[in-house]
Amino acid sequence: MTWQGWLQIALYLAVLTALVPLLGGYMARVYMGQRVVLARVLGPVERLLYRAVRTNPDREQDWKQYATTVLVFSALFWVVLYVLLRAQGILPFNPLRFSGAPWNVTFNTTSSFISNTNWQYYGGETTMSHFSQMAGLAVQNFVSAAVGMAVLAAVIRGFARHDTDRLGNFWVDLTRTLLYILLPLSVIGALLLVSQGVVQTFTGSVTFTSLGGFEQVLALGPVASQIAIKQLGTNGGGFFNVNSAFPFENASTFSNFVEMLFILLIPAAATYQYGKMIGRPRQGWALYIAMMAMLLVGIGNAYYQESRATPALAAAGVTAEATADSTGGNLQDSEQRFGIANSTLWAATTTAASNGSVNSAHEAYSGFGGMTPLVNMMTGEVIFGGVGSGLYGMLLTVLLTVFLAGLMVGRTPEYLGKKIQAREVKLVAIGVLYMPVVLLIAASLAIATPAGKKSIYDSGPQGFSETIYAYTSQTNNNGSAFAGYTGFLQPNAPGNDGATGITFATLLGGVCMLLGRFIPLLAALAVAGSLAAKRPAPAGPGTFRTDSPVFLVLLVGVVVIVAALSFLPALALGPIVQGLTNQLF
């Protein structure tokens, strides 16, 4: 660890925090239907979209109608995306003449992008045409992110309103998210990235003879436009297989800073948006502080652990000391220009947010260092989490905490003055506990069956960790991987000819991603629906404050305890074993 490393981390967190009220306040305006500057330009497009989908923007939906529209829209988009990806061989913008990927891999990929996960069994530059990347995958980067953010807006309205069953109009929330939040930020981001050397072209590739006399092929494409939204929308699916480690996807240390900022920007700003929309900014900041506290632990752990040699590096006799002219640390599968500080900061933020893009391979991290990404996801992606989904997941956890606190002191639990009753608590339990249940069943199946073991790459406990990581990532809609774990065999890369998918891993993972997306989404909407109908009671002297330090300790405690009770045995068998020993496998 170096002082320059810590300074960069501090700068990152400072810039992020400074942007939270700016963007959060703006997002609140967008969702409260207030006029924003961009409406002068994009207002006609907004109104055109309402006419095209035949919605009256002033007519709001109750939670069931809202949920139905979300489900129908997502299901139909799933079908369209699946067909588009399978048919890429006959579609345009295919300079390298790739045919479609096998059906099972495409099932996984489609579920992955619809659910805002962006888990990738395929390698982008070796399997996807430019058309599939742009008109298929990058569209979902926008749309799946916007769906999450729209649902969050509806859920917040449920908390904020009273004596109503109306949560908003899905089409309005979706459209305004896309036009006024995601599009302008993506345009700025894409231009910043191109200025650093991230490519943006329709040329397929350039072949030449290198200085040393070897043939080298540069894979090119419309990358920057896709990477900007991939980072902003907590998507994470890269244009290239090695994601933001590849220089054409993340060219410089400055582009790296921008991309990292984009990972947490919207999820962090959502806390302020929430405070603003419920009329209690302190409540938003309280959630921000709880999330930030958990994030800091993960950053510190990863940076500390990865600054040392792993058992394999130590056994080889390599020194990992940082010196004035050498970064030191575990640089295996990491880039020199990012070093340890920026690799681990990225790893912590990309898994805290359910982003999942990477600029170094998490699989190469030491046992304990690799626990930062793994445990971040195991909290249920509530440390900022995915755009939209992170905060509505956290709000479910808040209700659980209020309920537990109520049990402890023997009072009826209430939040924002509204009584939390049996119906809400049941829904919260489903929304919080489905995750460990789905994840552990899936991972157990994958560990215990021969079909599941086909995907494992590394030997010993690392192979177990790969499996746990894969289903943790997919169930929590993250998308990062211990990437030795595979569901796609491609003997003649580049191209899909002769390639096959591992049916077990692709289908199980796809199902995990869909459940992981839509169960908490529906639970949160249902809770919001019932909270919207309640009338808040004025706060009295016995009211339990939910913006106090005591509450924040309780809240973090609940997150940690739920995760620890669910996953400690699994963690002990993989990363902890490797962290505690120098043994090689």
Add this chain to the structure above:
Amino acid sequence: MRKDIVGSLVAIVLLTVGFGLVYPLVMTGAAQVTFRDRANGSQVERDGKVVGSSLIGQDFRKPVLDENGQPKMDEDGNPVLEADPNWFQSRPSQTGYSANVTFFSNLGPNQQDLADLVKANLDAYLALERQYTPTLTADGVPVDAVTSSASGVDPHISVANARIQANRIAAVRKAPLERVLALVNRYTDGRALGLLGEPGVNVLQLNLALDKEFPVR
């Protein structure tokens, strides 16, 4: 429900056209106008021919010859390569420095395979550089020189790594050491804004400059 289906289908078409075609096309146009070279991969030319991208690392090894002067092959039928002493060497690559088929090594922290691989890299590095830097020990070898990068085409090496290799380059190319070190210095990309990231020496650009100033005779 029926209304949702119709609305969704219309929205799917419009959003795919808007965000899948118009947005990337407009961004490509804007990028090609404002940052043409960078948008096309920061290609580097020499004598009018493309020889690389300044962002993408290259292979600076050469085939190992057997006793008959033929290239030695490994069991998979690929030529065995070793560092070419005339060039600054890039970081080891798990992909053969491929810029169109990329993957991580994905070897975990406690894997014997990784230890063996790094040990082999370390031995090779020491064997080559000790001829020119006799005081070099395993303790003094920077970690970037013996670990594979994430992209497989890391364009940079650490300054410490480049300084060790400079002794060899100066000897082999019969160049004054201080001139070689000055070139190392010139092609060191510092931290962005003086703060972000880690300094790294751009190997391709350094080798190009080297060839110009001290060509191999």
